[in-house]
Amino acid sequence: MSLEFSRNVTFGQYIDIRSAVHSLDPRTKMICAAIIMACAFMTRGLVSIAPLFALAIIVQLATRIPIGYTLRGYRLLFRTMLFFVPFQVLFYQALPGVEMHYYWRWWILSVSYEGILGGVFTLSRVIVLYHSINTLMFTTTMIDLSDGAEIMMDPLKRLKFPVNEFVMTMTIALKFVPLLITELERLMRAQIARGVRFDQGSVIARTRKLVPVLIPLFVNALSRAEILIIAMNARCYRGGEGRTKRRTMQASGKDVVAGLIVLLFGIIGAYIGRTMGI
Amino acid sequence: MQVWLAGFKGTCMIQLTDLTYDYNAGRDDAIHALKGVNLTIKPGELVALLGHNGSGKSTLAKVLAAVYMPTSGTVEVNGITLSEDSAYDIRRQVGLVFQRPDDQLVANRVIDDIAFGPENLGMPREQIEARVQEILASLGLSALANAQISSLSGGERQRVAIAGVLAMQPSCLILDEPTTMIAPPLARNLLRLAHELRANHGVSVIHITHFMHEVVDFDRIIVMDGGKVFMDGAPQEIFLRADELRHVGLDVPLVTRLGAQLVHNGIALPQPVLTPNQLCDALAPLPRQDIGVTRPLQQAEQPSATPHETLITIDNVHFTYMQGTPMASVGLGGATCQIGKGEIVALLGGTQAGKSTLIECINGLRKPQQGTITIDGKEIFAKGYDIGALRDRIGIVFQQPETQLFEETVGKDVSFSPRRRGLPPEQSRAIVEECLTAVGLDYQTFRLRYVYALSGGQKRRVAIAGVLASQPEVLILDEPVAGLDPRGRTELANLIARLTKERNLTVILVGNTIDELAELADRAIVMHEGRVVEQGTLRELLNDADMLHGIGLELSETAEIARVLRQHISDMPTNLLHVDELRDVIVQRYGTPQGGSHVA
Numbered sequence: 001m002s003l004e005f006s007r008n009v010t011f012g013q014y015i016d017i018r019s020a021v022h023s024l025d026p027r028t029k030m031i032c033a034a035i036i037m038a039c040a041f042m043t044r045g046l047v048s049i050a051p052l053f054a055l056a057i058i059v060q061l062a063t064r065i066p067i068g069y070t071l072r073g074y075r076l077l078f079r080t081m082l083f084f085v086p087f088q089v090l091f092y093q094a095l096p097g098v099e100m101h102y103y104w105r106w107w108i109l110s111v112s113y114e115g116i117l118g119g120v121f122t123l124s125r126v127i128v129l130y131h132s133i134n135t136l137m138f139t140t141t142m143i144d145l146s147d148g149a150e151i152m153m154d155p156l157k158r159l160k161f162p163v164n165e166f167v168m169t170m171t172i173a174l175k176f177v178p179l180l181i182t183e184l185e186r187l188m189r190a191q192i193a194r195g196v197r198f199d200q201g202s203v204i205a206r207t208r209k210l211v212p213v214l215i216p217l218f219v220n221a222l223s224r225a226e227i228l229i230i231a232m233n234a235r236c237y238r239g240g241e242g243r244t245k246r247r248t249m250q251a252s253g254k255d256v257v258a259g260l261i262v263l264l265f266g267i268i269g270a271y272i273g274r275t276m277g278i
Numbered sequence: 279m280q281v282w283l284a285g286f287k288g289t290c291m292i293q294l295t296d297l298t299y300d301y302n303a304g305r306d307d308a309i310h311a312l313k314g315v316n317l318t319i320k321p322g323e324l325v326a327l328l329g330h331n332g333s334g335k336s337t338l339a340k341v342l343a344a345v346y347m348p349t350s351g352t353v354e355v356n357g358i359t360l361s362e363d364s365a366y367d368i369r370r371q372v373g374l375v376f377q378r379p380d381d382q383l384v385a386n387r388v389i390d391d392i393a394f395g396p397e398n399l400g401m402p403r404e405q406i407e408a409r410v411q412e413i414l415a416s417l418g419l420s421a422l423a424n425a426q427i428s429s430l431s432g433g434e435r436q437r438v439a440i441a442g443v444l445a446m447q448p449s450c451l452i453l454d455e456p457t458t459m460i461a462p463p464l465a466r467n468l469l470r471l472a473h474e475l476r477a478n479h480g481v482s483v484i485h486i487t488h489f490m491h492e493v494v495d496f497d498r499i500i501v502m503d504g505g506k507v508f509m510d511g512a513p514q515e516i517f518l519r520a521d522e523l524r525h526v527g528l529d530v531p532l533v534t535r536l537g538a539q540l541v542h543n544g545i546a547l548p549q550p551v552l553t554p555n556q557l558c559d560a561l562a563p564l565p566r567q568d569i570g571v572t573r574p575l576q577q578a579e580q581p582s583a584t585p586h587e588t589l590i591t592i593d594n595v596h597f598t599y600m601q602g603t604p605m606a607s608v609g610l611g612g613a614t615c616q617i618g619k620g621e622i623v624a625l626l627g628g629t630q631a632g633k634s635t636l637i638e639c640i641n642g643l644r645k646p647q648q649g650t651i652t653i654d655g656k657e658i659f660a661k662g663y664d665i666g667a668l669r670d671r672i673g674i675v676f677q678q679p680e681t682q683l684f685e686e687t688v689g690k691d692v693s694f695s696p697r698r699r700g701l702p703p704e705q706s707r708a709i710v711e712e713c714l715t716a717v718g719l720d721y722q723t724f725r726l727r728y729v730y731a732l733s734g735g736q737k738r739r740v741a742i743a744g745v746l747a748s749q750p751e752v753l754i755l756d757e758p759v760a761g762l763d764p765r766g767r768t769e770l771a772n773l774i775a776r777l778t779k780e781r782n783l784t785v786i787l788v789g790n791t792i793d794e795l796a797e798l799a800d801r802a803i804v805m806h807e808g809r810v811v812e813q814g815t816l817r818e819l820l821n822d823a824d825m826l827h828g829i830g831l832e833l834s835e836t837a838e839i840a841r842v843l844r845q846h847i848s849d850m851p852t853n854l855l856h857v858d859e860l861r862d863v864i865v866q867r868y869g870t871p872q873g874g875s876h877v878a
Contacts, residue, residue, distance in 0.1 A: 143387055235382070
């Protein structure tokens with residue numbers, strides 16, 4: 001086992017290359033991701049998801065991120081789906097007025113042409129959803145995300161919601177992710193060196209082996225958090241009030257173009273799904 | 279690199295009166311960390327704050343930076359008295375740099391972290407931008423402005439941390455043990471920066487440290503002990519009082535001690551000698567005896583001729599981190615070396631030399647993409663090789679092992695390996711007792727102690743005992759004394775010396791300094807940029823001290839003094855391990871016959 005989580009866990013990682021997608025305004029990207037997700041929920045079958053799938057491929061090419069690297073992040077997703085999709089196929093219920101083509105049938109379980117299509121559709125939908133979030137994270141720095149979120153959440157300030165504090169908390173939590181991953185790798189290496197085999201034993205045994213890793217991980221993280229509070233105070237942090245920002249956000253023509261493209265593909269998919277149900 | 283921040287002039291006057299600070303103030307378990315401190319720190323003063331662990335120096339730093347409120351007494355900064363209401367105003371004036379940069383970095387990107395402080399001050403956008411760019415340029419960080427902090431090296435992170443504090447233009451900068459956890463060259467850069475800030479901008483600097491040689495050119499040294507100011511004066515004055523310093527667990531710089539010994543041997547030197555250069559200058563005008571060829575020092579202790587039977591063979595090993603991702607970086611670029619059975623080897627190199635990667639490969643924790651590692655003639659990454667058994671044979675004490683303890687009590691943590699191997703309770707108990715004793719902890723006293731109630735040094739010992747309890751044949755210690763104060767270092771180094779002698783182990787000592795640990799080794803392997811560049815006994819290697827220095831390896835203080843002296847005394851040997859040898863060499867050349875009674 002190579003123990004390079006950061007190599008295999010690609011989710012949430014920002015990939016520092018320049019591409020058309022990287023240079024978009026974070027708000028545009030967040031809104032686009034939201035549009036894609038909303039439209040994906042309105043699709044009803046493989047035909048209606050197709051435009052969104054095509055859009056995902058176009059976006060993937062535009063990000064210039066190696067396709068192999070993106071796919072590596074799908075491993076866990078595929079493994080999970082490999083577990084769930086068969087259930088969906090086996091328990092597939094005929095829609096009213098649709099004639100089912102069965103290959104095999106027993107009690108309430110069945111394998112049918114429609115069931116398999118349904119399974120593939122679910123998988124495609126999950127991929128589209130995952131891909132939109134993943135691309136957002138790959139191409140947008142945390143600070144861009146949180147700045148974008150802060151601006152979009154601005155109306156909430158009127159409801160006395162502490163927007164700045166909330167965003168700051170999120171930013172710091174995310175800052176801790178790479179630190180915690182490094183720490184986790186370090187602790188697991190130490191345990192392996194002491195003879196622990198994380199890759200052997202039953203699920204319960206494996207989980208129990210994680211205790212010696214998780215306890216110091218949390219203890220160290222808590223003490224770090226405590227020091228970070230002192231450090232932030234020492235640097236004059238006192239919440240959002242009276243705080244200014246170095247960064248500004250400026251949406252431009254290409255944001256409009258990107259938004260229109262996403263909207264076009266999304267609406268086609270949603271329209272087909274809503275009106276034709278396929 | 280020259281720090282220059284346009285138009286910035288810091289003036290900071292700090293006045294402490296009867297200052298006390300209690301942790302858990304008012305409760306039964308209150309800890310009195312500061313017990314009545316009276317101090318005045320003048321604008322532009324360069325102050326070193328010394329003291330062993332628990333002396334109160336870090337607490338003092340936090341009160342000065344207005345993050346802790348005094349329990350009683352007053353803190354006054356530029357006329358503002360510290361209180362909950364005025365804390366913010368004082369924090370604007372006093373910047374605090376922490377021991378570990380990761381502790382104080384808030385943002386994900388360099389530029390955003392540097393802007394964090396000015397943003398908190400509510401400065402207008404254009405002004406923040408100008409200030410951030412100025413700092414970036416001044417600290418040589420412009421190229422990294424948009425880099426992710428998690429992708430930076432330790433040294434770069436520290437520079438970012440300091441940049442973030444300087445962006446607020448503090449008139450007083452407090453450095454809270456920033457040099458404990460970083461490599462010596464980075465520590466020197468940091469100190470140079472402190473001197474520049476004072477010289478260019480009149481910033482007062484309070485530097486907290488364990489290392490005496492860092493502060494010899496400061497204006498003032500304040501020694502803390504038991505929550506009080508124990509000594510306060512110029513370095514020339516403080517370092518004459520060696521006995522008092524030793525009394526509180528500190529010491530004078532090695533060159534000062536050497537200077538005192540030389541005076542004792544009849545060489546007329548001004549006291550105290552604070553730097554190798556001063557020693558050099560003081561010796562230069564003295565009459566020198568021509569002693570001809572230097573006595574070859576290594577003759578007496580040539581390494582034993584009996585060659586070790588080869589245990590581990592590392593052949594052309596390559597390892598790349600994050601291979602196949604956009605973040606790939608080379609860790610090993612063709613490392614080749616051998617380690618003999620029962621041999622004690624020092625694996626030396628500067629940062630990023632590949633030492634840690636190599637030991638992880640030896641233990642099968644990382645699989646090289648190219649090259650082979652064989653142990654007892656068997657290739658460890660071959661199919662069917664029992665890597666679990668290998669890990670039982672090779673014990674690694676990782677860096678800062680105390681952060682890896684996980685059981686509640688000492689006994690449980692140390693017995694982890696015997697229990698895992700399913701040994702009967704009596705045998706497991708005997709192993710734990712033996713291992714705790716070996717690391718100098720009494721079994722009965724410590725068996726049931728809670729791990730989190732131990733001191734840093736004790737925890738480290740427990741961690742070492744835990745690795746010994748797996749009864750390895752090979753013991754690898756990765757920078758085992760790093761991050762400890764001088765007292766802790768010496769104690770642990772002595773302990774390791776005893777362990778390596780008493781136990782019939784193959785030992786690999788990993789480090790970046792030719793220190794007392796490296797001296798234990800039969801042989802040293804020097805790594806640089808992922809490859810083995812030199813091998814030999816320490817004395818052989820020290821003949822070319824300039825080369826070692828050049829690849830970022832830290833010389834021992836003794837060798838470093840010798841290296842500086844050689845620049846003026848051409849026949850000065852640099853292959854010296856102990857300060858006594860250096861003393862003898864100097865006495866041979868400069869001693870008078872009457873004073874030279876020490877020399878055999």
